[in-house]
Amino acid sequence: MMDLDWSSIPGALPFLWQGMSVTLEITVVAVVLGIVWGTLLALMRLSGAKPLAWFATAYVNLFRSIPLVMVLLWFFLLVPQLLESVLHLPPGSDTRLASAMTGFALFESAYYAEIIRAGIQSIPKGQMAAALALGMGHGQAMRLVVLPQALRNMLPLLLTQGIILFQDTSLVYVSALADFFGAAYKVGDRDGRLVELLLFSGAVYFFISFAASRLVARLGKKASV
């Protein structure tokens, strides 16, 4: 049994914080884009237009069947080439952060779409009928009557998915992008203190996720309609 030596952590805190800000950036961008695109997918899936519904169903099923690691590998392969040819970036520019954000946003939107679809379906049909009877168009009724209630109902689930996403961002490790976990690993590797740094990063993830899920549980009780 080895002796633990935590002395390399205090000096590395600024670097670790940089990593944490990358983690948080990816999480926030992916949650916001994921919810927007997920809502559109859910609306497509519930819409009467067959091709749109098929597209959304295929999209959701595809992304839900592939491991996140594989999705990220795809995006680290495709996005740089796309950016280079569309934006004429010089080859070799660092597009890993953009690739990670796109990958997470498109992947998570499949999960958000399913949460949002269930949320919309949980709203009684009478709400839509009443809005239409008041003279609203279908789009207006969806936007002003159904979606606000549905979003409120599913807020806890959307936030919980956000916590899962926060943990999943550690997988950008496959691209050597220095998020919080990547930073901790690098410091541990450099100082020969991998054991301490891995335990430390595990503890940090635990406290953030645990505290966040407690908050979500409290919020869930408050927000319920």
Place this chain on the structure above:
Amino acid sequence: MAYHWNWAVFASPEPSGQTTYLGWMLAGLKTTVTLSLSAWLLALVLGILMGTLRTVPSRPARLLASAWVELFRNVPLLVQLFIWYFVLPELLPAAIGNAYKQMNPMLQQFLAAWICLGLFTSARVCEQVRSGIESLPPGQKNAGLALGFTLPQTYRFVLLPMALRIVVPPLTSEFLNIFKNSAVCSTIGLLELAAQGRQLVDYTAQPYESFIAVTLFYLGINVVVMALMRWLEARTRVPGYMGGAQ
């Protein structure tokens, strides 16, 4: 963008000449399936045990089980994997730690991946089993006790047989997840499907063929598991419940 498609790459022999690149893929598929199935067994055993403990009257037992769930749910899978693989051997007594480090590296990776995936998934199975047990009417437990069963007997003969049938549909998605999560184990060098795909890219510079093949294999696994679970769901359905047999 001039990319040279070359699907024949799978038929060409890999560097050591023992097999083809397709052989690599199939070896990876085999590792993915073996790892996922064996970790699923571990997850089921521990998950059912912990899920039961979450519902028993004893407070310490309930606390233990909820600590278990919180611990494995709030740390990223990748971090858990690295802790099992890099940290645990250092923290164990020297004799055991050294014995582990002297094992065949492939066995070391497989063992760490197996424990990691099994325990990670057991926390999720635990929550499903708990909600299955809690969904039973309280009369079932009371009736069992009133008939003279002890508490363990009530669980064994009355509550668990019902609860386990009820939780088969929600467990389907956990079963699918374990195959997808196993791809994370490529990060410690375990040569499962995703890792073989990346290795093939390094050796052949044909990333699209490789990734398309790996993606198709995962889709295939998904289809097979869904079909299997649908069959199991139909066989274990409880008559009288939503979606139950007539």
